[in-house]
Amino acid sequence: MKRHSVVRCLGLLGLFLFISPAFSTEDTAFTESVVIFNTICAKCHEAQCSGRLSFDDAFERSSNHILRHYNQASGKQWLQKELFDILLYMKEKCAYYPIQSPVPLKRIWGEDILEKFTTLMARNYFIPVGKFSPGTYRIELELEKDVKVTAHLISDEFDMAVDDCYQSSDRRINIPVLIEEPGDYYLRMYPREPVKLIRLKITPEEREVH
């Protein structure tokens, strides 16, 4: 009996191992749509909380509009639909579409995780960085090469703690942050030219004692 159940367990494990890559690919594809939406479409549609669409046949009517703003979705009906669904979610829930990704314990992200949160061509980033309480922090970015980037740190309630442009030096950028509103935060980055983010670290900043 015992032996039998072990075999069954192993069988299940095998099945799980067999299925899981398919799941993770799907997950990655959807995460990419969320990143595309929250970097490109968000320029106009962020925090649009009207709760409804203007037209019943909105998806059919919006295809050209979606392609105008994101040409790489051309011929990819599934991607257009995902972007559309993400807008629906934002309008109805007044929130970012949830991204399933645990925040690393010490808030240090390596290149492999960061690759999940970028768009292929332009290398815009939208990274869930987790919950923050009010206080001072420092964001450290390490890039593949020197470049100018626009960075936003924005909460799930759409409070902007950082909204500025930075020039890296020696491939690094340090951004001091003052968080006033507690919340779940996202780091958004638009590089002037495509660049890989190699490392991201966010640390609490000790207050200076006078």
Ligand code: HEC
């Ligand atoms: C430069 C601004 C801008 C950008 C960028 C933009 N949109 Fe729009 N979008 C609009 C405006 C304006 C409307 C019409 C008014 C409205 O419903 O918000 C609209 C309407 C829509 C609609 C129809 C909504 C409805 O209520 O019927 C969809 C769907 C849509 N956009 C999706 C997207 C997607 C997906 C992207 C990114 C690939 C995107 N848009 C990028 C400005 C923009």
